[in-house]
Amino acid sequence: MVRFTVLASGSKGNATVVSGGRTRILVDCGLSCRELFRRMRLMGEEPETLDAILITHEHSDHVGGVAVTARKLGIPVYFTEGTHRAWMRWLQPRRQMTYAQWLEMIRKQAAERQAEPQAAVGEIDSPEDPGEVAVENSVPSAVPVPTDPAPEPSSGRPPTLKDDPTWLPAIEYFSAGQPFSIGDICVNPFTIPHDAADPVGFVFSSEGVRLGFATDLGYIPPNVREQLRDLDLLLLESNHDLEMLRDGPYPWSVKQRVLSRVGHLSNDAASQFLAADYDGQAAYVILGHLSENNNLPELARVAAERALLGRASLLANRLLLAAQHEPLSAISF
Ligand SMILES: [Zn+2]
Numbered sequence: 001m002v003r004f005t006v007l008a009s010g011s012k013g014n015a016t017v018v019s020g021g022r023t024r025i026l027v028d029c030g031l032s033c034r035e036l037f038r039r040m041r042l043m044g045e046e047p048e049t050l051d052a053i054l055i056t057h058e059h060s061d062h063v064g065g066v067a068v069t070a071r072k073l074g075i076p077v078y079f080t081e082g083t084h085r086a087w088m089r090w091l092q093p094r095r096q097m098t099y100a101q102w103l104e105m106i107r108k109q110a111a112e113r114q115a116e117p118q119a120a121v122g123e124i125d126s127p128e129d130p131g132e133v134a135v136e137n138s139v140p141s142a143v144p145v146p147t148d149p150a151p152e153p154s155s156g157r158p159p160t161l162k163d164d165p166t167w168l169p170a171i172e173y174f175s176a177g178q179p180f181s182i183g184d185i186c187v188n189p190f191t192i193p194h195d196a197a198d199p200v201g202f203v204f205s206s207e208g209v210r211l212g213f214a215t216d217l218g219y220i221p222p223n224v225r226e227q228l229r230d231l232d233l234l235l236l237e238s239n240h241d242l243e244m245l246r247d248g249p250y251p252w253s254v255k256q257r258v259l260s261r262v263g264h265l266s267n268d269a270a271s272q273f274l275a276a277d278y279d280g281q282a283a284y285v286i287l288g289h290l291s292e293n294n295n296l297p298e299l300a301r302v303a304a305e306r307a308l309l310g311r312a313s314l315l316a317n318r319l320l321l322a323a324q325h326e327p328l329s330a331i332s333f
């Protein structure tokens with residue numbers, strides 16, 4: 001059986017479980033490990049049965065819980081090399097310092113700790129999704145402050161999160177345009193336009209069922225249009241209503257980022273694709289990554305319904321909305 005379960009979708013965290021044959025993959029891990037496991041169990045999915053985690057891009061709403069979750073389950077994480085590097089840079093900005101700068105930082109931190117014993121953790125900037133500005137970047141929100149000049153991995157055992165926040169049980173690289181398999185699921189990654197190092201969407205296939213996955217993209221270029229065909233299920237971003245975004249509270253620069261060709265897909269852009277380019281084949285169309293500030297579920301739904309007019313039936317194009325705060329019922333084939 002093939003099953004598709006969206007656990008969370010939006011700029012406060014993304015996570016979806018794709019099951020096919022005996023294989024289960026978690027696509028993006030933007031919830032804390034605890035919340036992820038809670039939602040999985042709520043949906044009848046056992047976290048311990050996950051075989052791998054697959055990452056679309058390094059924004060915090062897609063990777064926030066990946067290190068803790070992969071460690072806890074002892075499973076590999078699949079990234080593109082560019083995404084993995086960007087994720088490591090985010091977690092370890094100190095590695096880019098010279099040794100002299102690093103010594104100086106340690107000296108200052110030691111002095112600060114002496115002055116104020118409570119303040120032991122430093123904040124870092126993380127690459128946030130431009131879809132929302134008030135992102136609650138809870139995990140990981142901070143880089144551990146090294147207490148020793150050279151934290152040495154203890155023999156045989158993996159380093160702790162504090163010693164090395166980028167340590168993972170296993171890392172597998174993939175490249176856009178080169179399909180590969182994880183167990184019984186074939187994964188076809190494709191490049192999407194978004195302001196991240198090497199962002200991708202996916203088409204998953206297993207047991208003859210094809211699932212398309214495309215969120216966090218500024219527009220739909222021809223290569224993405226090509227991929228999103230002959231699907232049984234399509235998860236497509238419908239991030240914002242253009243008027244709500246234009247009239248909304250965001251600073252002009254953030255509005256520009258969201259609207260840009262490496263930002264997010266508007267309701268209009270999603271509908272335009274559904275009306276003009278989509279082949280109408282999918283049994284389910286799920287709208288995802290809806291903005292909580294610049295969209296309303298009803299606006300996204302009405303725009304897509306209009307675009308799919310005449311195509312919706314019991315057998316095709318059932319329209320569903322993925323949400324931020326609660327999982328969407330599992331869809332099985
Ligand atoms: Zn996102």
Ligand SMILES: [Zn+2]
Pocket residue numbers: 057059128129130194196216
């Ligand atoms: Zn993003």
